[in-house]
Amino acid sequence: MNKVFIFTLGCQMNTYDSQVAAGILEKAGFEIIVEGEGPGDGLLISGRPSISQGADIVLMNTCSVRDHAEERVWGRLGLLGAEKKERPELIIGLMGCMVEEHREKLFKRFPYLDLMVGTRHIKELPEMIRQVHESRRQVALAPGREDYRVRAQGQPATRFARIKQDGISIEYSETTKRDSGFHAWLPIMTGCNKECTFCIVPMTRGSEVSMPAREVYREAERLVADGVKWITLLGQNVNSYNGGSTDNGQRTTSGRTVDPCPLPAVQDTLFPELLEMLCKIEGLERLSFTTSHPQDATEELFQVIAQNPKIGRRFHLPLQSGSDRILKRMKRHHTYADYKAMIDRLRTLVPEISITTDIIVGFSGETEEDQIATRSALEEIRFDSAFIYKYSVRPGTPAAQLLDDVSSDLKALRNQELIMIQRKITEDKGRLLIGQVRRVFVEGRNADKPKEQIARMDQDRRVIFEADQDCVGQFVSVEFIGLHHETFRAKLH
Ligand code: SAM
Secondary structure, eight states, X not given: OOEEEEEEOSSHHHHHHHHHHHHHHHHTTOEEXXXXXXXXXXXXXXXXXXXXTTOSEEEEEEOOSSHHHHHHHHHHHHHHHHHHHHOTTOEEEEEEHHHHHHTTHHHHHOTTOOEEEOTTOGGGXXXXXXXXXXXXXOEEESTTOTTOOOOSXXXXXXXXXXXXXXXXXXXXXXXXXXXXXXXXXXXXXXOOOOOOTTOOHHHHHOXXXXXXXXXXXXXXXXXXXXXXOEEEEEOTTGGGOBTTTTTTTTEEEESOOOOOOSSOSSOOOBHHHHHHHHHTSTTOOEEEEEOOOGGGOOHHHHHHHHHOTTBOSEEEOOOBOXXXXXXXXXXXOOOHHHHHHHHHHHHHHOTTOEEEEEEEESOTTXXXXXXXXXXXXXXXXXXXXXXXXXXXXXXXXXXGGSOOOSOHHHHXXXXXXXXXXXXXXXXXXXXXXXXXXXXXXXEEEOSSSTTEEEEEOTTSOEEEEEOSSOOTTSEXXXXXXXXXXXXXXXXXX
16 A cells, blocks of 8 residues: 555646655655556556556645646546546545645545645645545645644654745755756745736735745755756746745744854845855756746846856746736736836847746737737747647636636637747747757656757757767757757757
């Protein structure tokens, strides 16, 4: 009864939370299986493929940002329910934003769901699984179910730094099961204080809270000492980080050894300063971050990026719409001209920067004219890449009060139109790099073709090249020779 399959949906923050959960469970004696690698591959349950991958426990780390992500969870839960009829001992659990959003209702809707864990209780998963196993009763540690108590014995002894606030948390743990020896995700803030009318994040992740700069610095140093060379800082609005903003008693740290740290205990550290400090860590070669919000995309931040070559050359800045009328309805607090001026300034300071974005089509009240404005924005700015989403109403958000008056057919049509335009721009810009030589960081090798090495550019784009020697963990120079979708083919230079 100890094989756990963790299935992760949603943002990089969820990826990180799943890595924390995997590390804690592994330390407590569970075996973790990764999607596609389970012993259950090819296993059929009543003629259908086994969703559980043959594991004893399935944990789904969920996302609520768009209804599409939720649909996938409902679908999988249905299949898992069918599987459980044939394997009643199977334990099914949910983590992540859907737990925060739907809470107790999920137990009623899915009586075969065994456990739910909110984003701030991941550490208690081993004990919760044991409880379910012993009692076969539904167990939750999430907002609205604070009655559950964890027994102290049997907890893995581990070093933690955590901040927590109602419904949200960030935890740093030595046991986090990273998927690369060289790259690590590092959450520095979570939650959101912005008021975008379409967005559910303030409801699921709560208001903004930042990990103190000292803790971030120490964790980055620890990761580098452990062999990490590339860190990606995470946050719902990572550039809204304020390391001094939560010194009001809501933040707790526990069980840490106090190392010498160049920072005072309390100080108002904003994002540009944090980046500068982290760049000074010897052995850290690359520092990236995602996702930024236009409201905090300041001149100071751009200057810091320009002056620190360690900072990755990709800046993801969601535009959402090219129409000022729609931006206003979304409460984005910027116009298209403001946004364009920011990008122009950043491109002047850092000419090699790659700019990527998010777009929503079919928001309430969007007309053909608004769609043309977004199309023109894509053509004028020429992003390196863009995620283009169809608007979906999220219950409880301010926009849920507005009419969802763009039909799903029209949303699909507008979505497709913009995807085609952006795909062409991405390809055209990529082709300009063919024949050029760049330094790339080699992250791993293809398990089936050991000569094939997988690398990343400073602009965070994937590069594949063949070499006899093992280059993993090193920067190498390659010449680009081809482009397939968004991945470059290259040869060692
Ligand atoms: N904090 C960033 C910002 O607002 O600039 C973005 C983070 S959000 C979690 C990721 C993306 O999901 C958004 O940029 C938006 O494009 C998309 N998104 C959020 N709510 C959505 C909704 N209701 N329907 C469709 N897409 C949505």
